[in-house]
Amino acid sequence: MIDLGLFLFVMGLLALGLRRPFLWVLAYLYIDILQPQEIGWRFSAALPLSLIAFCAAFAGWLLADSKRGARFGLRQGLLLVLLAYVTLTTSWAAFPEFAALKFGWVWKALVFAIFLPLTLTTRLRIEAVTLLMVLTAGAIVIDGGIKTATGGGGYGVLYLFVNDNNGMYESSTIATVSIAIIPMILWLARHGTIFPPDWRVRMFAGALIFSCLLIPVGTEARTGLLCIGVLGLLMLRNVKRRAAYVLGAASLVLVALPFLPQSYFQRMDTIEEHDEDKSASTRVAVWQWTMDYAREHPMGGGFDAYRGNTFTYKMPVVTSTGNTTAVQYEKVTDQARAYHSAIFEMLGEQGYPGLALWLWIHALGLWQMERIRRRWKNRTAPGETWQAPLASALQFAQAIYLVGSLFQGIAYQPFVLMLVGLQCGVWTYCKRTDSLKDKPRRGRVPAAGRAKAGGAVTAGARALR
């Protein structure tokens, strides 16, 4: 039943693309996020669905799209350099087979992040991609949310469509992504035109956000709790009544606490006592190992270089007999431990140049979104009120991801690379509409009055650069 439904949906979407080729771009994003072929794809397991959608999206853009307004920006250039660099490090990788395996999906995600902005030439396309990302991730989020609410959650227990702990279905990743999409949901509920804001949209958005908040509870991913905290702090910037917001958030937390399962508190307790927790201890050990490794291999050891690590550290083992509790430190030897942090993932695999590129790509994104937000926030003209909130939402989503990525090796998470692509598209679009608006004005206003008129809202020639 689910198989048939998903199969028909994908085929339908690909068929609709014949009329509007942009839908193929959406089809690719959908397939890459949800991976319907993993959910149960008995019809055509051998069909390389992702590849078909990718080729269709690219061919549709190349042959049928006007490409008016398509620009190749600096961030896309940086992504291209990163792609070239990871190709290079794969050639000298310490573990060639594993490196080739990871390269197999990383290059696609990077290529699509470079390609996506070229297709985002209209406001509606930008909105469509935002909506598709939210609804597709929303499928996993709603599934996990309901299961958590009905008592099916737990660390490593929550089952999300597939029996796999990979990609979006990895518990910490989905916890991070579900919190990161909350600002995007809020934007769609206020500024959407595909589903214009009404009571149904607001109700759905509210329920979806609630579901998103339940994912870190259901997966018991500690990173998720951290991400909720970051979101709470970030939202402070945009709310009008800060005191009411803080009060409301605090009372919400107080009301929610009694409903959280005991196992959740036990898991969250380990955030502070990291020396008693193996997962946290190994992280610190891996990070130290990676720093040493980068000193010896400053250009990076290629994908999966962590497989070469082995280290011994002391772990406290608590034994209780009757009323006495004894703590003994035992030596534990570990090997091939993953990075558990995007920063160290980049440092170990791609060395200092790779890490610098990755940081540059993300820092530039935060900065570009800030530029748009500041430039558009006071505008009230029709068609000019959605840019600042969208830039802000995408910036928040990225910031939440960045905090989450400090504790997970998700440097190339395809969903996030889509977000990067979306940001690039928004940046190019805003830059372009702004310069178009400036042109006729500059033509009309005499030289003496130009500075004054330009400085009003649009800051004239100092447009987004």
Add this chain to the structure above:
Amino acid sequence: MIDLFALALTHGLLVVAALRLLKRDDLDKDPELGPRSSE
């Protein structure tokens, strides 16, 4: 059952969104960038 509900709800909305996108001219031509643009 929950899987089916979550998939049906979101995919239903995705279908509606796709059909609405088909009917919109501004999917391919942005009114903001309008005919004024010579590019």
